[in-house]
Amino acid sequence: MNRTFGEFSAVAVAHPNIALLKYWGKRDREFVLPVTGSISMTLDIFPTTTRVTLVPGTSADRVTLNGRPADDETFARVSTFLDLVRDRTDRTDRAMVDSANTAPTGAGLASSSSGFAALAAAAAAAYNLKLNARDLSRLARRGSGSACRSVFDGFVEWHAGIGSGRHGDNSSFAEPIETPRWNPALAIALVDTGPKAIPSRTAMQATIQSSPLYLAWAFSTLHDLPAMRAAIRDGDLTTVGAIAESNALGMHATMLAARPSICYLSPPTISILHRVTELRKGGVAAYATIDAGPNVAVLCDVSAASQVLKELGDIDGVLATHLARPGHGVRVYDGNVA
Template sequence: MGTIKAAVAPSKISVKQWVDRVLDDAKFNVPAAKASAYAPSNIALSKYWGKREASFNLPVTGSVSISLAGHGTHTKLCVIDGPKHQVTLNGKGLDERDSFVIKLSQWLDRVLPNNLKLGVTTVNTVPTAAGLASSASGFAALTLATNNLMGWNLPQHQLSALARLGSGSASRSLWHGFVKWHAGQLPDGSDSVAHPLEQQWPNLRVGLLTVSSHTKAVSSREGMARTIATSKLYKQWPQQAQDDLATIEAAIAMGDFETMAKTAEHNAMSMHATMAAAWPPLVYWQPESLAQMQKVWQLRAQGLPLYLTMDAGPNLKLLFEAKHQADVVSAFETVEIITPFS
């Protein structure tokens, strides 16, 4: 339950064995005592919703995202003398039983030599667990920082796969701009990796409308599992996601904002629809989310080329072009504008 049957055979090796193979092949530099990295958050334009395999975090379909420039995660690592990793999040030391610490420690223990323990200092510039994908930028920054610390010198696609083990969408957060994550076909996920698209859209704007920054009651992981197990409408999702991805990728290549943004909104609404049709019903929207969604639709009906997307949370992300920024700011007082290609 919670995953759909893979079209390929299950992996013959464990996640740990896969990690060991990747690191065995790495040409190490000298490890450092300290390292740091930054990774941007990202917003999927065609969504990742559903795993074909849970231990490797392999998606049912590919996806494409836009990274959020200065909104993301700064992570510093240092080697410490102690029995456990020590994690500080946004200036606050976390208890070892905190679920974030548990996930992070599990990832570190898979990739580090035995008994090497780290102090991890993480600062998110986006609210944690409010649908702004802080786990994506978090695991991407952790992967980049660990690569630096350990002197792995791994190629980018392998870093993407390592980040994916922590959080699926982290595979896309290693780069700025548009990023495509290939679903892949291999049982161990070696080909389920992201790469940046070359297109630059300096006029693209993303608006963040934060309805709530509270931790959501149902995690994305749990939400995906419930949707796959109980939502009959989900059966159509993989085909739609695949079609939407192709449409959006072509629109990005053509510089066609309207097609890109319209398909992104349709894709996001359809993803939320698969959740509403789950049992028990899964609705991440808050009443205020719906009020803001209606406002977007009303403005669009009045002629403003403004579109929305939403992840597994209550917050809206607006998509529009620079020339309409003044209209958007005047309609949404609290909107935070991001310039992805600044």
């Protein structure tokens, strides 16, 4: 993580991450502490750029998203997050926040992970709050759990930590997983770029409270964590992919079994899953993962990416495809991004 500090203003750029072992459920909602750990890949596409500028003498924060004033809910989340930063410094100045997403917000493409990673880094720099990478991940987690993983490059593990409250806060952080020289890629198929009918936070809580499958999925995730960590370190695409696909489908099964049922999967989503299975039968190592939304990311070797992208693009209902490789964690600047 590169960091330089400006005079009460900073710009940060962060990329979203796609979880291969999912974060789905909080044990402590105030401190955003997860029920299980998770593992993700930070992407090299869809960056969020956020500028935070302190405005002494004003009485309220100002927040714009993609050039427009933020809605009330987004404003409240951002301002509350800035309060966390102000509480750790000797500055109480309000701030102007300008953020631009290149991924569709709220469509299940992890835009909140890049958004709050960029906000955390830019706000810390603007308020001159000097944090190491681990503590920055802990701060970003308070805005959006998955944001803690976007602090780091490539493959990242978010440790669930132990306990709740301050103790849990100190023990729950993200860190990178050392990887060999291998060539993983994610072929991303967009089938819907609009906001989700049910926000992830709402669906997550409803699943925990009502799904009879949730605990079984959580225990399975705990078992899968060391296996996936080892497979990433070994560059074992087949094992990483098989675990990721099973974990994602299990997460969606918990939602389908919730009362009332929650379904993010659309007909094109199901068609993609069938096509991925057909690719494997044809000898292509390809594995699907789906966040809380209808869009699908397919893990494969970069050598197979062109074929996978073509297969996905031929499916009725797929609006666009994108290729992602492991990308950089958050970067902070004291002026315009070069």
